[in-house]
Amino acid sequence: MAWAGSTRAGPKRSSDDLGDDAFFVSNLELSAGVADGVGSWRQKGIQSGYFTRSLMNNTRNLLSSGFNNYDAVKISLGDWKGSQYGSTTLILAQQVDDRLYVVQLGDSQLIVIRKGRVIYSSYPQEHLFNVPYQVGSNGDSLEDALQYSVEVEPGDTIIMGSDGLFNNVYETHIADIVNQFPIADETEVLQEIADFLTDYAWNLSLEDDYWSPFAQRKYEFGLIDRESVQHRGGKPDDVTVVVGRIQ
16 A cells, blocks of 8 residues: 655644644555644644644654554553643554554544545544544543544545545545546655645635535534525635555
């Protein structure tokens, strides 16, 4: 399995701000992960990005040492205790034989595209609408994470992303974009897809007159009226996209 990833700080960030998202990819371990740091900590002077980048880096290193994805992230979380450092959602995936083993906490999500169609889609794990499960300072427990597996086949494309992707680009549209690229497992192709989706979601987040997936979900929860123009538009946020292809 081959992976590639891309991240971009939200449009409200300064030019030297890396944002609060992070990711890792490991082609040797057939694994990847996304952590979406909770931005509201910035109101307390805390940037979750320092936490998420460390968490993803340490998790990747532990996977290389033979740990599975759940134990790897659990050990990495153990390095952060005793002070306020922020919190994050996360999603990790690792291929073992013909299955993709996933650990998901919060609203970072995963879809599987096969023969041009989305054949599997995870669902955001939330306490309330736009209040995702999260680990870190004053957060939830990793034991609350969803652990599941998805059967995969050669040629399948895996898209994992922070909510900056899924709040701004519909899953069917993601599949349409992936279908414009060659069906190949070269890292260069996967990197092009990841970069394109990241920039595309980032640009849509700035659109004012756009019925975004985020607006659609608010409507489905009964929080807005379908005709409320002021609730249209994308959701400005950090955006992280990881793309994998089963070989």
